Amino acid sequence: MADRENNTALGAFLRSRRAAVKPEDVGIVSYGARRVPGLRREELAQLAGVSATYYARLEQGHSANASTSVIDAIAQALDLNADERAHLHDLARPTPVKRRRAVRPAVPRPGTRRIIEAMSDVPAVVLGRRTEVLVWNRLGHLLLAGHCDFEAPSRTADRPNLTRMLFLDAHHRDLYANWDEEATRAVASLRLVAGRHPDDRELAELIGELSMRSPQFASLWSRHPVATCTSGTKHIRHPEVGELLLDFEVLHLPDDSGHRVLLYSAEAGGPSHTALAALQLLATGIGHTSATTPAVSPDLVR
Known part of the structure; x- marks a missing residue:
């Protein structure tokens, strides 16, 4: 099943990128109207130095384990x-699928x-690998999801994602002033993970759920954005302390768990730093849940 899904993803990715290449940009002269945008299969095959038949089989998912060259x-x-x-x-030469074992909930190291x-x-x-929250500190919780139960990450049934x-x-969603940018970044990162782990059933279920809902x-x-998102800036409109312009860093833990640490910071002395300090005071004074914002449905964060 995973091999077939990966071959489908490979073909879709190649078609999306082939459609984005303008023939004139690679020295191909077009005669007459084209039925579809971008390069034809045989044109890309010629540019890559492979036979048109081989490339067609690769894009159709009928040729596995293509060489690195x-x-x-x-x-x-x-x-x-x-x-x-x-x-x-990752898509063309997937890691061999290991014998499926019972899925164990991800747990952060002590x-x-x-x-x-x-x-x-x-x-x-x-x-976790699928962007599920495994643990957050008080300030991280209040910054991103003060309307959720602080202890929710410890319960796999309604763990925030x-x-x-x-x-x-x-x-x-309302936190992000540039929601479109944030959404594209999230999907691009998830695409990379899906390509590396085609046999991850829970990841496939998450993608299926979001595609449906x-x-x-x-x-x-469907656009197949792909990007590694390890740092950048986020413009947050927080309901308690107002607007913040925060830098973020993503640190990958040195093991094969796929866990990563997401950290936020603000420039010292600036208005965002002041707002973050105000949020820190709130984080110090609240209990395990926020009493000032409505609770979110477990269906949204499970």
Whole structure:
């Protein structure tokens, strides 16, 4: 099943990138109108130095385990960036699927939990592979999801998921002044993870759920954005302390868990730093749940 799904994803990704290449940009002269935008299969095959038949089979999912040199040649012909090249290799040469085992809920390491909880002046969240929240400190909780139960990450039945909340939770969605940018970034990152883990059933279920329940997610997913999102800036409109312009950093833990730490910071002395300090005071004074904002339905954060 995973191999077939991966082959389908490979073909869809190649077609999306082939359609984005203008023939004139790669020295191809068009005669007459084209039925579809971008390069034809045989044109891309010629640019990559492979036979049109072989490329067609690759795009149709009938040719597995293409060589590294062939994938590199196709990536060069499509002018893919580093993230797109890595994604193409993941799709074309997937890791052999291991014998399926019972899925165990992701659990943060005790040491990671203690470090996160000790960071009282920096919003911090530990995310699992599928962007599920494994643990957050008080400031991270209040920044991103004060309307959720603080203890929710410890309960796998209603564990918050930042991607699900971004598309399906109005309170979380309203945090982002540049929601379209945030949504594209989230989908692009999720695409990379899906390419690396084609046999992840829970990830596939999340993507299926969001595709069904959010037309905006479905539209973005169909475009095949791909990007590694390890740092950047987020413009947040917080209901308690107002607007913040925060830098974020994503630190990947040095193991094979796929867990990563999301950290936020503000420039010292600026208005965002002042707002973050005000939020820290609120985080110090509240209990496990926020009494000032409505509770979110567990269906949105499970």
